[in-house]
Amino acid sequence: MAEKAVDTKKVSPRQRLLAAADELFYNEGVHAVGIDRVIEKAGVAKGSLYYNFGGKDDLIREYLLGRHAAWTARIDGALTETQDPGERILLVFDVLETLFSDPGYRGCSFMNAVAEAPVGGPELRAAANFRSWLHELFGQLVAALDVRNTQELTDQLVILYDGAVTAAQMDNSPQAAATAKTLAAMVVAYSLSENRVA
Amino acid sequence: MAEKAVDTKKVSPRQRLLAAADELFYNEGVHAVGIDRVIEKAGVAKGSLYYNFGGKDDLIREYLLGRHAAWTARIDGALTETQDPGERILLVFDVLETLFSDPGYRGCSFMNAVAEAPVGGPELRAAANFRSWLHELFGQLVAALDVRNTQELTDQLVILYDGAVTAAQMDNSPQAAATAKTLAAMVVAYSLSENRVA
DNA sequence: GCATTCTTATACAGATCGGTCTAATCTCGT
DNA sequence: ACGAGATTAGACCGATCTGTATAAGAATGC
Known part of the structure; x- marks a missing residue:
């Protein structure tokens, strides 16, 4: 039982x-x-x-809403640790590392939900909201950097985030977070050296 | 109908x-x-x-086997275009771009299958085989580079690959391939400048 | 106290699931 | 021409799915 x-x-x-x-x-x-x-x-x-x-669809929606809220709270909490713009970006990948280290980690709930979502299902809207939040998160963190290529750097960081999440799930390798963090540090440093505002 | x-x-x-x-x-x-x-x-x-x-599970296994074979053939075909080790790595991301541009693109079939796979399901073995192939692909491409940090660079490229695939699906943005390609070029150039074999 | 709301247990409906079975038909090699 | 293998259409099975109905009990607030 x-x-x-x-x-x-x-x-x-x-x-x-x-x-x-x-x-x-x-x-x-x-x-x-x-x-x-x-x-x-x-x-x-x-x-x-x-x-x-209202039914199972409603329960699914609330499930994803709860996951979204819990994750944003966890990220926001970690971001209070420092005010340095560069460190705050890398902090996101530190939180990912603790997430991946949970033996029950089974990937991003929104990616998994989208994978099996029907065309008009409630998962798609929830996932779209989550993605908007993710882009905004990195967008704001990058905006605090004195850099000209904000949009490009944001897109790059989102890809590193997605890559870490996916690789950690598919290969059962929590160290994907550290690898992505290294790449994030590289790309941030590059933007600061080559695209710093005048 | x-x-x-x-x-x-x-x-x-x-x-x-x-x-x-x-x-x-x-x-x-x-x-x-x-x-x-x-x-x-x-x-x-x-x-x-x-x-x-043998049943639905068998059909699922053959479906994933076919996807695996088609994708490896597509990559291998593209890799015949050049022999330059650096360009061959970037070529993978060019193939991703054509993949993402297909309006019917709905993400990686193995990631999607894993997302809904039961614990002992046939999807897990097929996905593990696919991941082995992916790591071997980048591992061999990196091995052709005169670089000391082969394992690190391979892991980084896998994350960029996964990030492109996931971001393209979740955000419906085929340009994720180009973004990942830029990052791949950066990290390859960095390894060549900082970790070239003596 | 009393009515409203909430919760329980259970039976049931209608649909779909993967899978088995039968019996007739079709295809094709020899 | 004949027989083995392949394919057909469809009935059927037990299990599971989401959701509804019912009737009785617990909790809550005024």
Whole structure:
């Protein structure tokens, strides 16, 4: 029998459903997990699912929303450590390293969700929002740099971020974060030396 | 009604099944497509599927095998264009650019398959083989370079490859290939200047 | 206290899933 | 021409899917 994801006492069915969905959806994929599995792990009646959520699509949307919020909070928290523009960019890759080191790491939830998303599915909108946030994150970090090629550098950093995330998942190699960080340091240094504002 | 993927005349049911599976599995995901959809698009009886294949898992394995073979052939074909070690590395990213420009591009079939793969699924073995090939590809291209940090440079190029593939899919931006190519040129030039063999 | 809301357990519906089976037909090598 | 192998169409199976219905109990707020 599957063990409960959270204590039944004093936690609302809604929260228990979200916790169970988060674990199951991330570990096995949104499509592969049925709602029966979710309500069983949450220890909740099926009726409560449809009372608190509009349906599975709604649960998927909330799952991705929660992942998005948790990740932005983790990044924002780490970014308070320093104010140096160059170091703040590299900090993102340090956070990635701690993420990859989690033995339960199974890749980016949004990339995985997009991989199995139907054409009109709720995953696509959530993923688009996540990508907007990612581009904005690097865009703002780069804007703090005295550099002329802001757009180019931002695009480069996004690719390094995506490469680290994907390589870490596909090859089970957390050190992909360190490799990407080295590349990020290189490209930032290059922009600072060749494209510094006059 | 769904149109046939291939002409019924003079093409064996096995080939028609593979062609239909390739299109459906890639476009909608391995898990989301049922065998009924495949046999309908292939214009083949259900019995023929189980006569020619062991089951859906077997069909999935052959689908990924075909993707692997087609991609290696495309890369190998492009690599005949030049013998210059540095240019050959960058050529890989040129092929990526043509791949991303296909309006039907929906990401790397192996990454997508892994995203929805069950723990013991046939996708994992196929994906592992693909990743071995990818590392070997860059490993051999780097080995032709007179450089000391072969392993480091190989890992860096794999990350740039993965980043381009993922960013192109998530942001629908084929120009990710050009961005990654620029980074690859930078890192190759850096290794040649700082790590050239004595 | 009492009504409203929330939660529970369970049965059920309609659809689809991968897979098996049968029996007739077709293809093709000898 | 004959027989083996390949293909066909379709019925059928048990399992699973998302979602609904029902009826009774727990919690909550006024």
